[in-house]
Amino acid sequence: MRPDRAVVGRAANIPPPPDRDEFLIRFETGELAVRQALGTLMGRLAPLGLTADTLGQTEIVVAEVLNNIVEHAYDIAGEVSLAVQVLPDSLRFTSVDAGHALPSSLLTTGSMPDIPVDPLDLPEGGFGWAMIRELTETLHYRRIEGQNHLSFSIRCGKNMQ
Amino acid sequence: MQISTQDHAGCRVVTVDDARIDAAVAIAFKDRMRELTDAGPIHIVLDLSAVDFIDSSGLGAIVAAMKQLGGGRKLALAGLSDNVEKVFRLTRMDTVFAIHSSADAAVQAHAA
Numbered sequence: 001m002r003p004d005r006a007v008v009g010r011a012a013n014i015p016p017p018p019d020r021d022e023f024l025i026r027f028e029t030g031e032l033a034v035r036q037a038l039g040t041l042m043g044r045l046a047p048l049g050l051t052a053d054t055l056g057q058t059e060i061v062v063a064e065v066l067n068n069i070v071e072h073a074y075d076i077a078g079e080v081s082l083a084v085q086v087l088p089d090s091l092r093f094t095s096v097d098a099g100h101a102l103p104s105s106l107l108t109t110g111s112m113p114d115i116p117v118d119p120l121d122l123p124e125g126g127f128g129w130a131m132i133r134e135l136t137e138t139l140h141y142r143r144i145e146g147q148n149h150l151s152f153s154i155r156c157g158k159n160m161q
Numbered sequence: 162m163q164i165s166t167q168d169h170a171g172c173r174v175v176t177v178d179d180a181r182i183d184a185a186v187a188i189a190f191k192d193r194m195r196e197l198t199d200a201g202p203i204h205i206v207l208d209l210s211a212v213d214f215i216d217s218s219g220l221g222a223i224v225a226a227m228k229q230l231g232g233g234r235k236l237a238l239a240g241l242s243d244n245v246e247k248v249f250r251l252t253r254m255d256t257v258f259a260i261h262s263s264a265d266a267a268v269q270a271h272a273a
């Protein structure tokens with residue numbers, strides 16, 4: 001485990017304008033890498049006055065996107081970057097990895113898994129992409145020169161000043 | 162993964178003391194739940210009041226924990242934070258589990 005692996009791309013001593021910001025989080029896949037990257041992201045978003053609802057929504061979407069990369073894109077390990085753009089009314093993200101291509105059907109088809117009559121038949125997976133689709137405003141995927149680029153945005157609510 | 166249990170009349174409360182049930186701990190959580198619920202009361206209450214984040218892997222592990230109890234026993238949830246509740250609502254898993262506001266409320270419900 002390398003706790004210093006998740007890095008923020010811009011010097012922390014340059015204060016960003018209050019409602020706009022841009023930064024890059026990069027990490028090497030590993031057991032606790034997604035947790036650390038999320039910690040970095042949420043720490044960076046914390047002072048922006050976003051509602052608890054927006055922050056909760058953001059954390060779950062980004063967690064699902066990064067977990068999918070760690071679990072499915074790479075066979076062993078690899079590098080992941082997450083570009084974050086804070087705009088007045090939305091948060092925009094682009095994740096980039098050099099793993100296997102994403103089956104693009106995941107972006108458009110399928111809803112939440114059905115709830116079966118017998119709880120013992122409940123699915124234990126398939127919720128991740130359904131939550132990503134449900135909670136994002138836009139979701140685009142491109143495969144460029146052997147890399148996966150997944151762009152997504154989340155509409156943000158602000159606390160009253 | 163920090164998990165503790167306490168037995169009450171009619172139910173066993175399993176308390177998660179970690180703040181996250183996510184992909185990093187989902188398998189450990191499921192295995193630990195199996196050890197802690199293999200025998201014992203019919204009703205299990207999973208106290209999530211210390212948990213502030215679960216992802217789909219964590220959710221899947223809670224579903225797995227319920228399924229490994231088998232048909233005759235029940236898993237109820239208690240003390241869901243807003244973020245955790247949101248994941249259950251979005252995936253409609255809130256319709257599958259009995260959800261109590263707190264572990265105490267769940268214990269009272271099962272003692273009645």
